[in-house]
Structures are given as structure tokens and as C-alpha cells.
Amino acid sequence: MILLDYKDRRPIYEQIVEKLSDLMVRGVLSENTPLPSVRSMAADLSINPNTVQRAYIELERQGYIYSLKGKGSFVAGMDQITRQKQADLLAAFDAVVEKASAAGIAEDALLNEVRKLYSAGSQQAAARTGSYSNGGNADDRIC
Amino acid sequence: MILLDYKDRRPIYEQIVEKLSDLMVRGVLSENTPLPSVRSMAADLSINPNTVQRAYIELERQGYIYSLKGKGSFVAGMDQITRQKQADLLAAFDAVVEKASAAGIAEDALLNEVRKLYSAGSQQAAARTGSYSNGGNADDRIC
């Protein structure tokens, strides 16, 4: 389901949080979809179950999933997920823009950079449209 | 000269690198200005000289300062510094924009965010203009 990057300096549990939340926001994981169990994902990634659980605790704390004892962990509501992710990213965006401004980068340079990246990504995004979203049905595992 | 943030999860030496390079790019530290010695900055921040030295090594590796044995460490050329900092920030900017795009944030939202932040910062920037830049004279310490 996901791939760990051991060159990444961040802890494993943080990588899991980021990659899983990315899958949700991109529609690969839809609302109420069951995530792999703590133990099976640990086996898949060849890491300790405790590390996966730590990631799941964090995902639940941030509102990306909900867990039911004995049943499993599931993708939370897409509206909540989208709100959370966009808020996080907008905060990060603001921080970078502030620094860029302080470093003397012109407003137009950033504006054009945004336009360039969005036009570059639009073809792929258009080609992808419609391939996601199974309707929020929760009864089939992905992994 | 700078203040450490112990809530910051990044290592101290990285904070020093970022804060000093920020001072340079904002014009607070101008070309050829001598930095505090490894030992005095360590005393100021109540940390170990080795940690400061590690930051200085990194600053030199990235082109922000140059060090002369027996003499001290000095702010490098402003053109080099500006180039380095802006390249770093533009890379960080691109990364965030990519994620924002993938998370479904609209292009216009980012464009307006940039405009908002730049118009908000312009008054202060205007009020500040001219108070910096002592001409690159290297013969007076700042701290």
C-alpha cells in the first residue's frame, strides 16, 4: 500500500501518517475504507507493530481515521479529511511565502511559479479524473 | 544575536544555520561581517562550542560564510547568499504547491494567498527600507 523511504530523516510513523493521509486526499482511500490491521501493515513494511500503531494513533488524533476495538481502523469522513489536509498545507504554504518574501523573492515570481506548476499538473489530473471514488463503500479491503 | 527554540524538533545546529542565514538575507548581517566566535556564541546560547562549530561548518558548506583559521568566520558575498537562499526557498515552495494541488486546493486560492501575504508585509517592508546595509564594512562586530 505504501513505501517507506529510509533516506527520509523523519521517523517512520510520520511517513506513514503523511502517505496514508495523502492516499485519502487523493481519493485512493475513500470514506469508511478499512485500513490494513496494525499487524499486517507491520508485516508488509517489515517493521514493528508498535510503530504502525503509533502512526494510527496520530492519524486518529488528526481526524484522518477512526478505530474500533476488535473491528479495525477506517478512513474518516472525506469532508473532515479534506478540511484538515488543506488547512495543514495552507499553513505550510503561508510559512514558505513569508520566508520567500523576507528573502527578497518577488511576488510575481511566486505567482508565476504557482501558475506554472498548476498548468504542468493539469494534464495528468485531467487524465486521472473519474478513475477514483468507489462511492464510499466500506466492505472491501484495498490491501 | 539569535534565540533558540527548544520546542523546535530540529537539532540546534540546524536552527542556528537557518537563523543566521535569515539575518544575512534580511541585511542584518552584511558581507564580510565577522560572526561571533564559536566559543562566544556557545556561551551566549548556553550550549557547547562543538554544536556551534557544527552549525558554522554547515553554513560554510552551503556558502553562507567563510572561515579563516585564527581570524574568525565571516559573512560571505551577498550575491552568493541571496542566490543560495532563494533557490532553497523556491524548492520548498514548489514542494508545498505540488502537495496543495494534489490535495485539491484551487490555483486561485494559492494566488490570492500570495497576494494577501505580500500586501500585508509591504507596509513593514517599506517602513524598514534604508535602515540596513552599512556598506559591507567588515571592521565592526555586531555582538
Added chain:
DNA sequence: AATACTGTATTAATCAGCTTAATACAGTTG
């Protein structure tokens, strides 16, 4: 020459956070 600064290097110890390991308990499902 002596003193007091500078940067630089090295080695060892300590500390904190992340990860692993082993085990246990509780709830769900078939």
C-alpha cells in the same frame, strides 16, 4: 616572546527519541 584570542580536530560520555521485542488484555467475527 608571551598572552589571548581565533578555527579546527578528536575522543568519550551522556541524553532523547525512535524502534524493536515480547507479552498481555479486551472486543469482534465466523
Added chain:
DNA sequence: CAACTGTATTAAGCTGATTAATACAGTATT
């Protein structure tokens, strides 16, 4: 009952950051 699930706990190990102590070499001042 058996085999799953999430959850909790305790101890050990590992790694990177930091500290500590010391040393050497170059510069500047007196």
C-alpha cells in the same frame, strides 16, 4: 473456541544530537 481486531505496557537496543575535555595551529596585541 479460534482467529482475527485494537490497545497497553515494559524493557531493551539503536542512532543522532549534544556535551565535555583536551589539544593543536594560526593570528593579533603587547
